Amino acid sequence: MKDVEPLVLALADALRRRGLKLATAESCTGGMIAAACTAVAGSSDWFERGFVTYSNQAKVEAIGVDAALVAAHGAVSREVALAMAEGALAHSGAQLAVAVTGIAGPTGGTPTKPVGTVWLATARAGEATRAELLQLHGDRAAIRAETVRQALQRLIDRANGAG
Numbered sequence: 001m002k003d004v005e006p007l008v009l010a011l012a013d014a015l016r017r018r019g020l021k022l023a024t025a026e027s028c029t030g031g032m033i034a035a036a037c038t039a040v041a042g043s044s045d046w047f048e049r050g051f052v053t054y055s056n057q058a059k060v061e062a063i064g065v066d067a068a069l070v071a072a073h074g075a076v077s078r079e080v081a082l083a084m085a086e087g088a089l090a091h092s093g094a095q096l097a098v099a100v101t102g103i104a105g106p107t108g109g110t111p112t113k114p115v116g117t118v119w120l121a122t123a124r125a126g127e128a129t130r131a132e133l134l135q136l137h138g139d140r141a142a143i144r145a146e147t148v149r150q151a152l153q154r155l156i157d158r159a160n161g162a163g
Helices: 002-018 032-038 056-063 067-073 078-090 140-159
Strands: 022-026 047-052 096-102 117-124 130-135
Touching (some): 032 140, 056 067, 078 117, 078 130, 130 140
Parallel strands (some): 022 047
Antiparallel strands (some): 117 130
């Protein structure tokens, strides 16, 4: 994903300037955010770790998402995205985390959660965790790629103290 390299470089700069480390918790992107970050030389300065928690069980076991939360709200929900971001912080040495959970398609959508529904959350140590709903369009590849772009932009904003 060469087109995200400018975003990764901006994120790297923001994290280095503040001495922050990043962790990712990814479901629908399957590690694409972590891959974009680690494709840049020198990322070991600021990228701490990535969790690919594609299944509900992985969310529970790897980053401590409460199974009851998943059962009550579904994996693709604000509540689970928030718990994923907070879990990534708690299970790493990072001070900033991003989590994404969504329906990239082409199947899996419902009337209330159509294909392209993605919840994105960011957590920063000492600050409130934030989540937002994205309604993305296109095929599976386009939805996943746009999720990566949106996640990187939100991370830049959080690292810089905005957003």
